[in-house]
Amino acid sequence: MTAQNTTGVQNVHPSPPEFVRQQLNSVLSDIKIEAIKTGMLFDADNTLAVAAGLKAHFGGVNSPKMPPLVCDPVCVSTSGHTLLQADAVKVMISDLFPITTLVTPNRQEAELILSQSGKQMEINSLEDMISGAMKLRGLGPAAVLLKGGHITLSMEEVRRVCDSSADIDVVRDGLLEENMEILQVAETDPSARHVVVDVLHQDGATTVFVRPRVDSTSTHGTGCTLSAAIACALAKGHNIKEATRLGTTYTHTGIEMAFPVGTGFGPLNHMHSIILRSIPLPTPSIPHPFTRLLIQATSGIWKSYVEHDFVKQLGRGTLPRECFIHFIKQDYHYLKYYGRAYALLGAKSPSFSAIGASAQTMLNVVTEVKTHASFCAQWGVSHKELDTTLESPATTAYGAFIIDTGLQGDRSKLVMALAACLLGYGEVGLWLRKEASKPNSWVKWEGNPYVKWMEDYSGEHYQNAVRAGLEAIEAEAVADPPSRARFNEWVKIWGRCTSLEKGFWDMAMGLL
16 A cells, blocks of 8 residues: 655555455456456565465466466656565566566666666667567566656657667557648647657567657556556457557557646546547647548548659659640639538538638639639630530539538538548648658659649648648537547548549549
């Protein structure tokens, strides 16, 4: 038992070993156990009592009856109070580690355990963490998770270490992924700041779990929370790697969604996972969770749209002139549907500010049409030719879809349909600009006949509209949290519109 608060541990009162054995037997004799987690065992006698009790009940080392055991070697509190006596560390290594599925030390605990076993080392870098995890694995547990909360690392360091070894698997949590350029611009990518890295070593395989570092005082009991969450995931049948991923994600979110308690280091928000949400609430490190989910859920079609051959040829400057002209003429007709769809959105808007935003977008479309006509004139396409050009089936299909979506009655579905076009062009523009910035890039900026198009969609004016669009759909998800079925409808619409956008590129290439 402990006397503690958010400022630290003031005292510890150990339970008699015999009573610990009685507690253990009381639970094991009555309830089917799916997983076990040890925490603060304090002294050698209590540590031995736990190890002996588990072996006696389940049949000892390598027994098929033994459920997964997570050993959290609680040695020293954050405030510096000793929570595991020196002789208890040796008992833990000799008696508990051989029946342990996963041991979860932090840096300080790992250094203490290794020194007690004659493998003394300091752990200050990712290389040290990987080496330390391997050495700890050699002490008997089936797997080791060396926690990195007390080690400051950058994403560049992680890439350097992991790229040097093909045997290291990297699991990214809360970091921006491929084809998320619009989010790279709209938010500060956590990978550009300091990150937290946990190292898992098992069966000769090493996995590093990388997530943003959170500046928070709500970290009291973080290690205990993590080991408990992993034990819960193991109890559900997940393997060690997946259980660790789920546990680290749960713990990270608990820190981000916590509210201050006490004057020191308060607890995490352990209740966040029981709030039924198809879309997580925005957090400081993930301010656009809904957009991430949309892109991840449709990553295949999204990638094929963003990195379409039309876009690549346009970036190289090799796109046939007739393909581009066909595209801009059809885009002119599509803007009619787009403007009408925003009129529908205004009619469905619940407030004057929302009506005003829709009306402003309609005016922007009208302005864009004038700019579009001037742009077309530079390519030899007159205003008369624009008006008399017949719509392509791809244009009609896309336009009809967003109008039909708007007529169905659900305002949020129309928001999703319109956002796919706005954000999609923003992503394409930024992707081309990013590729152009690379050494010996395949993207030709200087002298490219399509450079104005690329500059427009990667430029500040359009990207400001993208940021407004991001905020609009995120606000929609927060203000009216969808059920799982409604969320799936939103994803389906986003995916359908992305597919229709790709169809526009196909049409321009003469594939439709």
